[in-house]
Each structure stands twice: as C-alpha cells, then as structure tokens.
Amino acid sequence: MYQGLKGIPDNWQEQIINLLAERIVVVDHDGIILYINEAYCEFLGTTVKDAVHRPVQDVIENTRMHIVANTGQKELAALHPINGSEMIANRFPIIEDGKIVGAVGTVMFRSPEEWRMYRTKIQGLVEELKYYKTKLEKELKSKYRFSDLIGKCSTFLATKKFAERISGSNSSVLLMGDSGTGKELFAHAIHNSSMRSSLPLVAINCAAIPEHLLESELFGYDDGAFTGAKKGGKKGQFEIANNGTLFLDEIGDMPLSMQSKLLRVLQEKEVQRIGGQKSISIDVRIIAATHRDLEKLVEEGKFRQDLYYRLNVIKIEIPPLRERKEDIPLISQSLLKKLERKFYRKGIELSAEVEERLMKHEWPGNIRELENVLERSINVLDGKTIEVAHLPLYLRDMESETSFVNTPLSPNKMPAPKAQLPIDSLKETLARAEKEAILHALDITNGNKQEAAKVLGIGKTSFYEKCKLYAIK
CATH class of the missing domain: 1.10.10.60 (Homeodomain-like)
Known part of the structure; x- marks a missing residue:
C-alpha cells in the first residue's frame, strides 16, 4: 500500500530537500521561520539554530515570505536581491483545510560558488547585451545637424531655413532632389531639431531591399510566420521607430503592392506583423526622399496618388550642385576635413587651377561625385596640395574640350580648314x-x-x- 512520504526514512527527507530545493525556508502564517536548511543559512552567514523561530524579515533581507504567507498569492521566478546578488526566488502559500497556514520559499543555486559561476556567465551576457543596445541606440541617433549643411548660395540657404522652420512639426516631409544632393543629411538635421530628437531615427532604403523582404523589414513578423522566420519573431522598422522618425529613402522605387500597405499604416497609425493577429499602435513621423519625379510617376500609374498626397504635406526641394557652384569651395573644404580624418592626413588643400576646374564641371553626381573626386585625388597625392594631375581623367581633359569654345577668334585668326575625315x-x-x-x-x-x-x-x-x-x- 502506498504510504507517501511516510515510506521514506526520516533521516533521508532533509537530505532530499537539501539536494532538490537548493535553499529552502518555511514560515508560519505570521512569518515566523519554522524550518530553514543549512545551505541557506551558510549563504546568509547564520546558523539554523539562530534563524529558526525568528521573524523571517529579520533573517533574510528583502524577503517577501511573510507577505505570501498572509496574502496566499504565489510568486514565481521573482528577483530577490541578497548580499549584493540577484537571486531567483519561488514562493508558495501552504494551504490546509482551505486556510493559509504558512509559506515555503526556495532560492536557486546550491552554493555561493555555484552562484558566482552562474553570475560570471550571466554578467558576460548582460555586458554583451548592453554593448549591442548602446551600439544600436547610437546608430539610431541622427548624425547631422543643420550646422553640418554647408553653403552660402541664396537658394540653398532659403531651403535650409525652411527645413529648420518645419522641423518642430509632426507633419510628413517629402525631400526632393537629384541623387547625391544631401537628402539624407537634411532628414537627419530635421529629426535632430525636432521634438523627437532624443528618440530613434530609423532609415530604410526602399530601393536596396528586395520586394519580398520589404514588408517584413517595415512591419516585422511573428514567430513561425514563414519558413526561416527568426524564433520569437522580429520587430519591424515602424515598431523600432515608434515615437521617433522613420526615413524612407528612395520612396519612388517602392513597389505598388507595398505602397498600399504603407498607406494603410499611415492612415490607421498601427501595424500588423506578418503572421500576427493583433494590431500594434505606432506614432512615427515620416520623412520620405526621392530623386524621381513622383508627379510624373502618379500620372503613369506607377505611384499611388493618395500615398503621394499623404507624404507630400511639406515638400522640400534641394538644389543640385550645378545650381550652387559658388558653394563648391566651401563644400570642398568641409569634405577635405572629413577625408583627412579618414586618411590620417592634415593640411590638404586645393590648387587654384583645381578649384577652377571644379567650378567649371556640371556635377551630375552632385556632392557625392565631388567627394569621390576628392577621395580619389587624396589616394594619389604625395604632398599636401591637390593639383590637376591628381584629378580623374574626365576632369583633367576639360581644358582641351573647352579651349576652343572659350577662346575668342578674330577673323584673321580663324582655324585653317581641316582635312576631310571619315564621318x-x-x-x-x-x-x-x-x-x-x-x-x-x-x-x-x-x-x-x-x-x-x-x-x-x-x-x-x-x-x-x-x-x-x-x-x-
């Protein structure tokens, strides 16, 4: 016949408790200790004899055993600070004939050495988590301010002033401009001057992400949403940017199928992860950018008109470099300072002839092209002054291409007729x-x-x- 614990010898029972329960304490309804094992006493720096029959809060710091014995509410996997350590405690009420008569509590880890071993492992993980958290937060901060936007051209200054004025708004911003004009810098500066500056700025390039991944990147997915989905699911960029700013670069390249889903999110102010059932409320400010003519794309049916109007609340057109050539010397100096840090150089400057060449070029690639030209020049530079010989071939050849056009010819100095060449x-x-x-x-x-x-x-x-x-x- 089954006898329960009565079938186990008395001298076994405490040993079994010590082996299985790590550290254990039992209190009555008033919180008085009825039993505490030696392992727990050793950790607390006391003895069983000194601990028993005393109020539990006088023996164990930060204990909640007397509270559980009074309320009858169990507490599972609760953090319990003891002796400068964070223990994991479980506390259960003891009920007899429907009445709370006491409580039993256990704390994990059987010895201080074992706790120290676990603590070392956990501390390493905590430090690693802090590192990646700090790194992520740093990456989600805006990198540029309006002071980083260089130029004295009246058109550019008017654009910059307007962008500063609307920074404090929560309205959507549409940045228009050729590739390489600095749309991303404007987005960072607007966020940095807004009420959301202390919150995340999340940038996503709509042209760089394959169409089949764009939805999960923007909206996230739940656990098991599709084959290969990360266990536990993944937050989308909208969730990460919550209460901050979401910068949608190259919005003109977003597929039509995604445009309708983006519009719904902007209208409803909530997202639903792929494979998820619940809607998640979000509050983000949208800054979109494109080098494409969205109005023309709307006419061609390649961009949704309703999304265009949703994004085009505040439109900022950034002038190309060819329309602000007077800014080229200033921008060049700023770029050279940046490149000096990259190449561990100092005091690099442009010769007068090089500056003249830069002013004559039309810069189809805008500031990005100018930076590439200067970086290429520094790579082949021996001294500290960039000369024409250090420039890319197409800038070195400008003189021969323009010499005839720029030189006025008198009637007596007209070029001799050329020999007929094959056409x-x-x-x-x-x-x-x-x-x-x-x-x-x-x-x-x-x-x-x-x-x-x-x-x-x-x-x-x-x-x-x-x-x-x-x-x-």
Whole structure:
C-alpha cells in the first residue's frame, strides 16, 4: 500500500530537500521561520539554530515570505536581491483545510560558488547585451545637424531655413532632389531639431531591399510566420521607430503592392506583423526622399496618388550642385576635413587651377561625385596640395574640350580648314557617346552600378543591358 512520504526514512527527507530545493525556508502564517536548511543559512552567514523561530524579515533581507504567507498569492521566478546578488526566488502559500497556514520559499543555486559561476556567465551576457543596445541606440541617433549643411548660395540657404522652420512639426516631409544632393543629411538635421530628437531615427532604403523582404523589414513578423522566420519573431522598422522618425529613402522605387500597405499604416497609425493577429499602435513621423519625379510617376500609374498626397504635406526641394557652384569651395573644404580624418592626413588643400576646374564641371553626381573626386585625388597625392594631375581623367581633359569654345577668334585668326575625315554614322556616334557617359558615371560613383544608373537617370535593368552591350564590367 502506498504510504507517501511516510515510506521514506526520516533521516533521508532533509537530505532530499537539501539536494532538490537548493535553499529552502518555511514560515508560519505570521512569518515566523519554522524550518530553514543549512545551505541557506551558510549563504546568509547564520546558523539554523539562530534563524529558526525568528521573524523571517529579520533573517533574510528583502524577503517577501511573510507577505505570501498572509496574502496566499504565489510568486514565481521573482528577483530577490541578497548580499549584493540577484537571486531567483519561488514562493508558495501552504494551504490546509482551505486556510493559509504558512509559506515555503526556495532560492536557486546550491552554493555561493555555484552562484558566482552562474553570475560570471550571466554578467558576460548582460555586458554583451548592453554593448549591442548602446551600439544600436547610437546608430539610431541622427548624425547631422543643420550646422553640418554647408553653403552660402541664396537658394540653398532659403531651403535650409525652411527645413529648420518645419522641423518642430509632426507633419510628413517629402525631400526632393537629384541623387547625391544631401537628402539624407537634411532628414537627419530635421529629426535632430525636432521634438523627437532624443528618440530613434530609423532609415530604410526602399530601393536596396528586395520586394519580398520589404514588408517584413517595415512591419516585422511573428514567430513561425514563414519558413526561416527568426524564433520569437522580429520587430519591424515602424515598431523600432515608434515615437521617433522613420526615413524612407528612395520612396519612388517602392513597389505598388507595398505602397498600399504603407498607406494603410499611415492612415490607421498601427501595424500588423506578418503572421500576427493583433494590431500594434505606432506614432512615427515620416520623412520620405526621392530623386524621381513622383508627379510624373502618379500620372503613369506607377505611384499611388493618395500615398503621394499623404507624404507630400511639406515638400522640400534641394538644389543640385550645378545650381550652387559658388558653394563648391566651401563644400570642398568641409569634405577635405572629413577625408583627412579618414586618411590620417592634415593640411590638404586645393590648387587654384583645381578649384577652377571644379567650378567649371556640371556635377551630375552632385556632392557625392565631388567627394569621390576628392577621395580619389587624396589616394594619389604625395604632398599636401591637390593639383590637376591628381584629378580623374574626365576632369583633367576639360581644358582641351573647352579651349576652343572659350577662346575668342578674330577673323584673321580663324582655324585653317581641316582635312576631310571619315564621318561615323549617327548610330556609331551615339553609341560611342553613350558608352563614354556610362564609363563617366561609373567613374564618379566608384563603380557602383546602381548609383551610376541614378546619375544617368535610367533604370537598373536598362543600365545593366547597356553595360552588357558595350562589354563594360
């Protein structure tokens, strides 16, 4: 016949409790200790004899055993600070004939040595978590202020002043401008001057993320939403940016299917993760940017009109570098300071001739192209002054291309008639010019084909086809 604990010898029972329960304490309804094992007493720096029959709060610091014995509410996996350590405690009420008669509590880890071993492991994980948390928070902070936006051109200053004025608003902002004009810098500066500056700024490039991943990137997914989904699910960028700013770069390249989902989120102010059932409220300010003509895309049916109006509450058009050439010396000096830190150099300057060349160029790649030109020049620079010889070939060749155009000729000094040369067909001439334009674009974008396509104003597919046609790798 089954006898329960009566079948276990008395001298076994306490040993079993010590082995299984680590540290254990039992109190009556008034919180007086009825039993406490030696392992617990050893950790507390007392003895069983000195601890028994005393109020539990006089023996164990920060205890809640007397509270559980009074309320009857169990407490599981509760943090319990003891002797400068964080223990994990479980506390259960003891009920007899429907009445609370006491409580039993256990604390994990059987010895101080074992706790120290676990603590070392846990502390390492905590420190690692803090490192990545700090790194993430740093990355989600805005990197630029309006003081970092360099220029004295009246058009640029008016744009900058307007952007500063609307920074405090919560309305959506649409940044328009050619590729490389500094739209991302404006987005950072606007966030940094807003009421949300202490909260996250999350940037996402809508053109760089494949269509099938964009939805999960923006809205996140729940555990088991699809094959390969991360265990426990993943927050989307909207959730990460909650109460802060979400910067949607290259919004003009967002697929139509995603545009409707984005519109719903902006209207409802809530997101639903892929595979999730509940809606999550969000409060984000949207700053969108594009180098494309959204109005034209709307007319062509490639961009939703309702989304365009939702984004186009405050439109800021950033002037291209060709319209603010007077700013080139100032911007060049700022870029050189930045590049000096990168290359561990000091005192680099431009020669007067180089500055003149830079002023004459049309800069289809804008400030990004200018930075690439200066970086390329520093890579081949021996001294501290950048000369014409250090510039890329297409800038060095400007003089020969413009010398005839810029030199006035008197009737007596007209060039002698040239000998008749074979004339290429129009098709061959256009093909040669197209190939040169592609090579030029690749040169100013350091071989980045996606950026080169943007500089030329053509689609990626068309650009790759032309590269294949002209054997450009």
